[in-house]
Amino acid sequence: MISSLLYVPGNAPRFLEKAGQRGADVVIIDLEDAVPENAKSEARDGLAKWVPEIKKGGCQVYVRVNQSDRLLDDAIAAVTANADALYIPKVSSVDSLVHLAEGLSGHEADRHPIGFVPLIEDMKGLLDVRTIAHGPRVFALTSGGEDLATAMGAKPTPEVLRYPKLMIHYAAKEAGLLSFGLLRTTVDFADKAAIRAAALEARDFGFDGATCIHPSVVPILNECFAPTAEEVEWARKVVSASRQEAAAGRGAFMLDGQFVDAPIVTRAENLLRRSEKGRAAT
Structure with missing residues (x-):
């Protein structure tokens, strides 16, 4: 049962050292958007230290990798550090997952193949989401709301993103996967009432859990996505x-x-x- 997934920047030791103590089911070490270009290699190298350190707290650790020429190197570093899964941004076709799985096959001799969580963040990915859901190693789906809205030339309002998020959610459920996300994203993590309402709504729709960027949101997600x-x-x-x-x-x-x-x-x-x-x- 995965109710809460806490993003932590991969280049922020002061956040990483306490990430496993926040009560999240999953800590996502972010090598992508949260890390500036000149710190990405250092953040990747830090996985060897931070993945096992965070897992001592009893949670799982996923790694959000970069796309393009950094993808395979990030993924190999995550495998070597014994991360539980990859959060893969901007997945627009199942072919990219097939190629990544092939690229990792020679690096996993002593462990179970690492799982994939594709982030659907553009129109091609959205319209191909059912195929992506049945791709190799995929056990969950989620969306990237800001990127989806940008790809549509739209504002990232709940009304704009509701149908795309539901398309991704339905594809996940059709394939028997976990589905992570909120239908109305709340950027103000201090607005606990709004976060609670959004989490309860998502659970009513069958979402399994959601990500957050602040540890104060973790207990709300754990409570709202769990059966009463x-x-x-x-x-x-x-x-x-x-x-x-x-x-x-x-x-x-x-x-x-x-x-x-x-x-x-x-x-x-x-x-x-x-x-x-x-x-x-x-």
Whole structure:
């Protein structure tokens, strides 16, 4: 269960040294947008130190790599440091994932192949997102709202980005992947009420978690994307009642005045599995 993913600049030791203590499910060491051009090589070299250091806190570590001529070198450094996954920006076709997987194959002899999280950030990627979702090593999808809006010549408002984000989300769910993101991004991390509302909305739509750039947002995401105690109690009642009704030869039934059939039972079972994964992670 991955509810919170905290971005940390790869060239900022004062943030990196505490990143594993922030309570995030995943720390994303960013080698791309957060790192100036003249510090990118140093940030990449720092993965050997920071990935294992951050993982001591019990979270996973992903690395957001650069595209173009830095992509493979960044990815190899992440593999060598034993990162859990790559956050890959500006993925516009599945071919780039195939080539990257091939380029990494000779560097992973002693470990499980590193996973991929493509960021969909342009129109070609958006329109090819279903193919990308079925690419090699892909286990999750997410969007890059600012880049998507720029590619459209639009402003990055919730109204502009809602449909593109949902397209990416639907592609993830069709492929059985995790889906990370918020439908209405809140840039003001001090506005806790707005962040909470955005996270709850995203969870209602089936998103699994979201990224953030400030540690104060992490507990909000962890809380909002996790099943509540009331939801877990409801799910247990539904599953228990379903078993009893099935034993009596009934597939649909009434429970507390509500009609329950197979899709609702499946939803309850999924919620319980998510709850169990959350407990196991802690």
